[in-house]
Amino acid sequence: MRKAGDFLILIVALLAVWQVLHMIAGDTTLTSPADTFAKLGALMRTGQFWANVAETGQAFALALVISIIGGVGIGTLLGLNRTSGTVSEPILISLYSLPKVTLYPLVLLCFGLGMSAKVAFGAMHGLIPVALFTMKAIMHIKPVYLRTARALRLSPGQVAATIALPAVLPEVMAGARLGFSLSLLGVLIGEMFASKRGLGFMINSAMGLGDIATIMAVAVFLSVFAVAANALLLVIDRAIPR
Amino acid sequence: MSRAAVAPKYPSAMPAPEVHARLTGVTRIYGAGTSGTKLHALGPVDLTLERGEFFSVVGPSGCGKSTLLDVLAGLAVPTDGTVEFEGKAIRGVPDGVGVVFQEDASFAWLTVRDNVAFGLRRAGVDAAEIARRVDYAIGFMGLRDFANAYPSQLSGGMRQRVCIARTLVLQPRLILLDEPFGALDQQTRLLMGDELLRLWRETGATVLLITHALDEAAMLSDRVGVMSARPGVFIDFVATGWPRERDSRIVSDAHFGAITARLWEKLRAESLKSLGSAP
Amino acid sequence: MSRAAVAPKYPSAMPAPEVHARLTGVTRIYGAGTSGTKLHALGPVDLTLERGEFFSVVGPSGCGKSTLLDVLAGLAVPTDGTVEFEGKAIRGVPDGVGVVFQEDASFAWLTVRDNVAFGLRRAGVDAAEIARRVDYAIGFMGLRDFANAYPSQLSGGMRQRVCIARTLVLQPRLILLDEPFGALDQQTRLLMGDELLRLWRETGATVLLITHALDEAAMLSDRVGVMSARPGVFIDFVATGWPRERDSRIVSDAHFGAITARLWEKLRAESLKSLGSAP
Amino acid sequence: MTREGWIRLLIVAAAIAALEALCRTGLIHRTVLLAPSEMVVSLWHILQVGELNDDILSTLRNVLLSAAIASVLGFALGAVIHALPRVRHAVEPLLASYYAIPTFMFYPIFIVVFGVGTQAIIAIAVLLSIVAMITATLTGLDRIPPVLRKTARVFRMSPAKRAVMVDLPAAAPYLFTGVKLTFAYSLIGVIASEFILSGAGIGYAIAYAYNNFNNPRMYGLMLLVIIVAVAANTALDAVDRRLQARLRR
Amino acid sequence: EEISVTQWGQSLYGAPFAVGMDKGLFKKAGIDITGIIGSAGGGTTVRNILASATPYGEVALPAALAAAAQGGLDLIIVNVGTHTVAESSLVTMPNSDIKTIDDLVGKKVAITSPKSSSEMIFLMELKAKGIDPAKITRVAAGGYPPALTMLEQGAVSAAGLIEPLSIIRKDRYRTVLAAKDVLPPMTTSVGITTREFAKAHPDKLKAIIAGRRAAVEAIYANPGEAAAVLQKMWNFDPAVAKVAVDNMIGPKMWSLGDFDRAELERTVDGLRLIGEVKGEIDWSKLIDQSFLPADLQRKL
Ligand SMILES: Nc1ncnc2c1ncn2[C@@H]1O[C@H](COP(=O)(O)OP(=O)(O)OP(=O)(O)O)[C@@H](O)[C@H]1O
Ligand SMILES: Nc1ncnc2c1ncn2[C@@H]1O[C@H](COP(=O)(O)OP(=O)(O)OP(=O)(O)O)[C@@H](O)[C@H]1O
């Protein structure tokens, strides 16, 4: 309970800092928390806002699904063999640390502007961490687990389903949490650079119009969503015995 | 390699000898097939386990004890020599052999009960039978209060007991234990030894126990094999001559001291050797 | 709490008793100051260490042995009672006390040589003297070939030796050792014990050794304190009566078996108690 | 080089060769992707003409600057948060979900606080990368074995001495991992801000070339970014691995 | 069918499409336009057009020229969209001592980014006023709002601005120079398509162009109604929408679609100023008038 209280105090402190910044910077550069929430409330009563949310949400959901399924698949394939794992790890890490935004034009050239490009770009961000975590988890399954499997004379299918999968679940979850965050970031960056709909587009238009209230309202909306979703993932994560 | 060099104080209570498993001229060389560096880990070893015997292996660290177990369990193929179990040459892990590894092999994602039931479920035993056997094994291993706990909530020693229970429920005829009490302090170890003895008596299984602790070996076994530094070969077999009905109280027996001293003597030279080598 | 319940076989070689450290009515309760759950870890304990004595502590896991060491080293303040070293009540770690911890405390970022020299450099000893003492300690601990290695390149046992050397070079008058050989197998342990005995003889320091291994305690000590399950109190002191000149060969002595049996007897009941409790 | 290293090199070379072949045979159209060899030629040309050198240098300078700021500031913040367990408990869920928040949204605010130009971009990059350093610092300080602190007390060291001579080296591998991540995220942050928001730097030049159908220049610059990222990452990784091997146990 | 329009929803370029869709004028002309793909503008829009099923769209002329020149893309210009830069202005702080553009000599001025239309217009204004551009430092702000922030912070003495942002914030700044006062009409946006599509579906193209023309006529006939459509479709503030449309009626922002050689060349002159065009443009290769209504076709 004290933990929840502390978290509340933190939120209040953040709002206070925001308010102070607002008072220093003025209305045109940083709207006050109250105004922002009012703006967010107004936005949330318009159908257009929800259309944008749906657009971003759809792209994000697809990107996330691709990231997780693709990442787990690739990670598993690469992790099963020591050599392929060792060979690909630095490649994956390099891809991870690449500023992928520079490749966005290429994505646009391949997929055109629209849903598929956004999904592809989101998945580019999310897939690699999931693959990396999965691969490392598979490579580092305790050898004694596999020896136990042999001692119990399990079939390869049984090993995969009853030992390998549950053994790597915690790491895969950790990867999925990072994948979640980065896919969302990827989709939003994609929408900010080139798009016709979605929250990123909304932010970008608002930037073009200097409409700080909308920017902050969307920022708050996204932040609350991200923190809440991550908290949920953390709860699931903690529920996995390890 | 004299047998029973220490005169048995009690009459032997072993049944008439019958060969249960046999290793003949077994060696194991890691990296034997490849061009890389080879490591001669074990052998040549000759060993006969009699049915129902409690046999312990002691030897310096890294001498090849776990390798010996792997070969006997069919988890590793000997580079040379033959391994037989119940009269047949083994290929893969034979039915009727149970293994408890040196490392903690409890499945972190399953409760104690599910861990213990794991092998039975894979083997397709029916649910009522599983419940019965699992309950018995959990009780036997003193885990009743922790049946629904996860391994992370248990101490190292308790986890090792989970692994033992998981192996036991399958009712193996040959049980291979690789330092199952390594995570425990010496006192608790000896008490766990009592449980192991009870188990051995009740099931009539053949037991091969690998251990660092000389007093553990001296107290539990019918016979102790002493291994040399790597590549491990048996440099001595010591028959203890304990009755089948025995428990840890025998440590206050003078004969126990004599066995320990004998084991220690044999190992001293070997230990000095292996200590001198690299980390 | 009878002393010397096992009749000494050899005449005692200890010098005339002189109190070096003294604990009176010491208890330690974790979380005593806070509103959270309290944990009574130790005591009340009375203990007197005589100058030049080799004293060992055995006791079930978690009984408060490390806590006792912390209190004696001035690393923890007792909740109750007083601690004296060389006649003065201690506050903080007193000069002249060296500690080797249960966990590996070697500095991973320093070579073996720099690890060993660490304390001397802090104390501002001059370079030539440091080199001399460090070389000696490294040689003594059998680390000469690894002087320029980093701890990560050493085995657990060797790292523990680095920590011992690092403590030794400071020439402490009271050496506190918390299971320094926990990382080693029993055979190697006893051999390291020989080194420890040699060291003790050469320096004339007072040694307090915490150990799990009863034969280690029985072989090395002038006197062994047996602790109860938590909260640990001394339930017995066993004087071994070994001569000052002794080594691991005494394990084949019948008197050794008698001491071990005595220790074991005392611990059996305690171990049973602590085994029944939570992980 | 290890066997794995050679295989890795081979795979990368094969991938590049395959791309080259696909482009040369026209299976991938020139308007979509340039052949790798042409990218190299274009990059060489860009560097030789020097028209963009200022942009390139300013981008690299900004990356280094923000990585440095984020490392130092992140370490300081991490140390403070570590010392205050209650603050830490409250902040941790935010740190965990931090990367889902698009930092770029706050650009307009940064402009007010830091003014237009490089400072605002550096601020975004710092904001993006600092969390990695904070997290690494927390992990590093957590992982210092308590026995090392006890040892410091036995050697009767002052807290300040202990911090410098024991805590810092003991946490160093984790801290360096933080620095490595900080660099990666700074690179991402600087280039992405330039790409979306600014009027200068490599990121802007790429977006500009994209808009003006200058594919050779676009791909030349992309290649440059990839080379910088991979080279920096490889170098930092090599140091990281050596530290890990030596210091972690 | 979906077509692309640059800066859809952000500036007034796309107003005819909004009105046309709202009033069913495209349907009347024989094509059902269901949606508009908007985008940041420039080359992105061109690329979008080329990638879509109905590759017609309205883009900035510079982007079309760059695409044709650099990208080696097979596209043609089929109609004119807008032909004024009247929405641009140069502003300063109300209390500033900058009264005319001449006062800027030796000072700093914020533009969005190098080689952007904001820089082009600024340079054209300087040229029209006979001021040496070398005497004024141009600072790239990255966008209009940041440019205004620089202005407010005193980092620059003036900043380029466009509508509707300038309408929304009109109380906060003082206009130094309105582009419509110095710069004559010039082609700013054009309709483009691929040669391939033009050959395959000339009727569709003709319908789009005709529908758009009808919409432009409707805007001029009833600006109030047009403002209401923008307010509805783009969520514009009613007052802003009204002023924005009214401001563009005077300079006749939206073209019916016909080409004017002089207006085209003015834009190209501007592009020469920022170094985007070197040499002459061969209009005959780029422009295909055959899809325009007959009354709008003329010799270039
Ligand atoms: N898979 C392997 N590949 C190469 N060498 C191995 C492998 N497994 C073990 N070894 C080496 O073989 C030797 C014997 O190993 P083994 O594990 O059998 O010893 P052990 O007697 O069980 O040691 P411990 O007492 O430490 O458990 C050791 O030197 C070890 O390093
Ligand atoms: N800092 C602490 N806070 C709270 N409880 C502690 C702390 N340190 C130790 N304890 C608890 O106090 C009891 C005694 O711990 P201590 O480490 O002294 O035991 P020990 O005899 O050294 O055990 P072992 O043989 O496992 O080393 C244990 O139950 C332990 O969990």
Ligand SMILES: [Mg+2]
């Ligand atoms: Mg082993």
Ligand SMILES: [Mg+2]
């Ligand atoms: Mg302890």
